Amino acid sequence: AQSVTQLGSHVSVSEGALVLLRCNYSSSVPPYLFWYVQYPNQGLQLLLKYTSAATLVKGINGFEAEFKKSETSFHLTKPSAHMSDAAEYFCAVSDSSGTYKYIFGTGTRLKVLA
């Protein structure tokens, strides 16, 4: 069975500081991995996805994530936080063969301090 663990339900960073949101996954088959952002009372917006191509994935709004198989991790980073980055972030895993269901992590709320 697949699972996703997001370490840190709340993360605070200063504006201009590095953003690091952690995601570890468990999967018995090569996974597809996703990061989504959710603003209050809105749906999910895809930031980036890993589907077995390049291990360093660049997404929208300056975010990127690196797939590390040895560490079963897919951490999300952004060099410099903006106030507009304050939101809820979800990591999700989908198996690349079989059900293709998305399993979501519990989410990390990012707060950006002025």
Place this chain on the structure above:
Amino acid sequence: GAVVSQHPSWVICKSGTSVKIECRSLDFQATTMFWYRQFPKQSLMLMATSNEGSKATYEQGVEKDKFLINHASLTLSTLTVTSAHPEDSSFYICSASLNLEDEQYFGPGTRLTVT
């Protein structure tokens, strides 16, 4: 491209009544649609997977007679919450994909409040 809409965006209904939520893929044909439920400050939980023209597959613990899902066309899936109760109040999000193995595109969600 790949836009998914939901209607309504929010709805308030009285306990015991039924409410229908629509999910539409606006610019592509979605063979597969998914319905998720999200409680406040929690993650998304998959409720069911629906394929066009066939019965939905419900996740364990989801009452199929309470949450009726219909996927009658390649652009529309509906979720009907029957005999709604206050505990059904939640944020319901749908997603759609070209095929089961393709990327899911998410709708903006529907906030249901049962009074």
